[in-house]
Amino acid sequence: MRRRVVITGMGVVTPLGHSVGELFAAQIEGRTAVGPITRFDASALPTTFASEVKHYDLAKYLKDATRYAHSGLNTRFALGAAQQALADAELLDEGHGDRGRIGVYLGVGEGPENFPALINSIAAAVTGDGDRADPARFIAALRPALDARGESEVETHTTVGHLANQFALDGPNVSCLTACAAGSQAIGEAAELIRAGDADAMIAGGSQSMLHPLGVAGFTRLSALSQRSDSPQTASRPFDLTRDGFVIGEGAGVVVLEELTHAKARGATIYAELTGYGSTADAYRMTDPHPAGRGAIRCMANALADAGLRAIDIGYINAHGTSTAANDAMETAAIKSVFGNYAHKVPVSSSKSMLGHLIAAAGVVELAISVMAIRAGVLPPTINYETKDPVCDLDYIPNAAREARVDHVLSNSFGFGGQNVSLTVSRYRG
Incomplete structure (x- = not known):
């Protein structure tokens, strides 16, 4: 086991x-x-x-x-x-x-x-x-x-x-x-x-x-x-x-x-379980993501498979969501590819709308936010969302937090050079 x-x-x-x-x-x-x-x-x-x-x-x-x-x-x-x-x-x-x-x-x-x-x-x-x-x-x-x-x-x-x-x-x-x-x-x-x-x-x-x-x-x-x-x-x-x-x-x-x-x-307090990990490379360009999200798609799919989860099990996606034209369009397309018809039903938000991009620290800080979202039953918003982009048409939890009980969260980190990592974190069940 x-x-x-x-x-x-x-x-x-x-x-x-x-x-x-x-x-x-x-x-x-x-x-x-x-x-x-x-x-x-x-x-x-x-x-x-x-x-x-x-x-x-x-x-x-x-x-x-x-x-x-x-x-x-x-x-x-x-x-x-x-x-x-x-x-x-x-x-x-x-x-x-x-x-x-x-x-x-x-x-x-x-x-x-x-x-x-x-x-x-x-x-x-x-x-x-x-x-x-x-x-x-x-x-x-x-x-x-x-x-x-x-x-x-x-x-x-x-x-x-x-x-x-x-x-x-x-x-x-x-x-x-x-x-x-x-x-x-x-x-x-x-x-x-x-x-x-x-x-x-x-x-x-x-x-x-x-x-x-x-x-x-x-x-x-x-x-x-x-x-x-x-x-x-x-x-x-x-x-x-x-x-x-x-x-x-x-x-x-x-x-x-x-x-x-x-x-x-040792009687430790358990906040959540890290259930899935996916890591891929775009093998495309050093400063631009693959426009179709080739690496990101495989990365999210690998994390779900590693966790033994289906797309419909995910209750919230903490997106990489950098606020660049290329990343946000690519990540949206990749989520649609992995989540299919469920893509428009799963809440998505970007912590970077408030934090900015913490570069090497971004992924772990966003994972901590994801753990807290599971425990608190509240999902953080994407602030400054004012004008809908036809290319970005998912539920981005605009401007105000949302109460929701979720058991599984997917957290994405996509870096320069085509580095992709997705993690799934889940409510702990003994």
Whole structure:
């Protein structure tokens, strides 16, 4: 019999709150975290707004936070989220659980800590002399950033090393960098380690901050970011006809995944069961999804099959829903392909309408929201939905939360490079 994997702890650091409770309350209220960038002077860039984590202090979570004073936000966000999740699962004390059977799997993307010496020079290059971003200067400045990529790849793995050291977790220790799908990928792969018997529990999730001149300018050059600077709070509008790009955000999310009998033996609180995992690649383009959703279709179908569920069993879809023209049209088409006639009956919403896009952290934060939706019996809305797009014609829970009892949720994460991950999370039944 396949080993069952349950969720026994959750922790987040997000622009909408530094705990799962704060985050979910904000989602249900339909509050947005989007506003002007304060991290650096973005006035010369076409996009001057983002979704920032405010008032975050790692010392509120760790007594020895000063040891991480020189670590980047990726690491500091992840430590705060992991401390919350382990405390929630009652696994923070080294005396609880065999630490050699508890590991770390984290999706971590590149951030400003990966190339600190380049940030100031890149900032000057992309902004010019107070003018709009200069493409020639940007491309010239980008070359050394690419040359420094080896350093950045080392840094992305040190985050999981810091988590293992801080919390004395001696089990498998792995990081992945699969763009916007990284957090969900880490959860799915961590679950596979537990299913295979290689671990009893894993802390899994994602962390990333790209709120620096290179990150914002880079996505601007890809025409991926919204430029609705006259009304940033309404800029993230997934599935709306007038959407013009995503809003970049930052943060971290961590869940504790645990083998069911292990969790029951120690009397753990079980929030939900992780029942399905699908992972595919579009094998199409690096910055555009396959227009017909080829990879996304297989990914969702694989997750359902892994869970032993039918499409009609899913009570809610937490969509990737980035607010870009290409993603939202593709995801809608893919849902129609997988769900058939039921596609127009299943509620769908995008947490990014309020959070912005947390990149590597997006999938795990959205999974935590999905777990809370199951437990609370309330589905979060897609805010800023005003004008129907004929291509996007599903039930996107527009603008107001909806009460509904659901037993199974599908959560999608589709990243640059054609990385696709779908997870199914279900109401726990003993």
